[in-house]
Amino acid sequence: MSAISGLTNKGPAIDVLIPAIEKDLATLPHVIDSLRRYVRHPVSNIYIVSPNSSKIRSLCTRKGCIFVDETRVLPFTKKDIHYSSTRWNRSGWLYQQLLKMNGDHICRESFFLVIDADTVLIRPHRFRSGNNSIFYCRSWSQPEYFRTYRKLMGARPPSPRSFVTHYMLFEKAKLAGLKRKIEDRHGMSWHAAIIRSIDKKKQFGFSEYETYANYVYSGDSTSVILKNANNKSLKSSFASLGKAQTLRLARTYRSLSFHQRKGYSTPARH
Template structure:
């Protein structure tokens, strides 16, 4: 990771950033924010942190010049309204934060906004628009339930040859709004109600906001989409324990690092 790679001029459309977070993310969230400002090759207008009302996260937003958004103001219901669990697992909060992202067009002001998971840190420069096309970062595997739900929602198979579940994605507000209108017209109910009804709640991993949005965009005009390998690496080592030398070594192979330790959005069910 050379100095030259870090000094590339930021260009293209200005974007906003949206990060859903909870207090358990505070160990990684400052690093996520810093990495966005360092490695996103677009001017960033605002970084919105969507969270339960938390004084600790509010203080972080103030310190990092981010906009705090109380998650209870984003949707017409709260996390308590979602029932998505079994005797062995509880995915209600995990699903709730995906629906929060799906309403990001009602939070962000720019035409484009980047959604980033609060446990994923960029370690190389990223661009998300090029030549009027959106760049989607992809991987080679996904969850079958994501595609079953997609078919229920939109009446067609997901067309992409890759998976878009890579912890961050650029949304175009107009296309996201079009997706939600399409779902509502097909199901005769609010988009979030249609999603909740379409999920097989006996199975985990029943819906993906990234898989749904990107496949919808890809299905409308695949020529307007550029696919790039995400090259994401999951680590159990705390992000603060990684030295700069190790990060530089990892950056030779990977674009981003994920530290999947969050519990609040995906917790075991109580006995």
């Protein structure tokens, strides 16, 4: 793997975990390519966690990734989650977040990067600097994320920024510590506690990124480096962008996301 812009792949080796479904197939190959080009760590394995799909299995074979059947990751499936109203259904969305939070039982390296299947990196990224974690942040989030965090952890989330930026490096030991703390406080499995703590009447009730990063930040804020995510959402497809347009976008942005989420622009808590 060649260095980009004089940056080398230093720091700890990492694995990558990408939850996906077939509707992600238009963007997912570009996500995988961007990881191999722009992640400034040695990447050991890329795991694609998905429903059993011959198309996604075929993509994994072509791209040298490891297919993981999502039904083997947690002791329940998406059908067991009931998080919906007459206007929306967030059961699959929540299920994907819980899959990510069990990535420590899938990945082999001590650190693993989770990235959403619709987000493509367009500039180099590093996620560790010495013993410090680098988190990419933005200035707004959903208030419910913080309410659920407080129910789970018994304290306000301490970070001044939002960590909901479509990708994050998890440290297995710290993720296991977070899940143990949730279980000890609530006297039940971590996933049951999360599901119980969400206000099911609200559409955006939990964030795995917000929860994990605030837990790490609360443990030692001096070990955390915050960087602006500079993520851009686009309604077009990545394949429709020419090389020149992508380079122009990379002058301003670090990553591009190709999703459409209505009502997803509540200002951050202050």
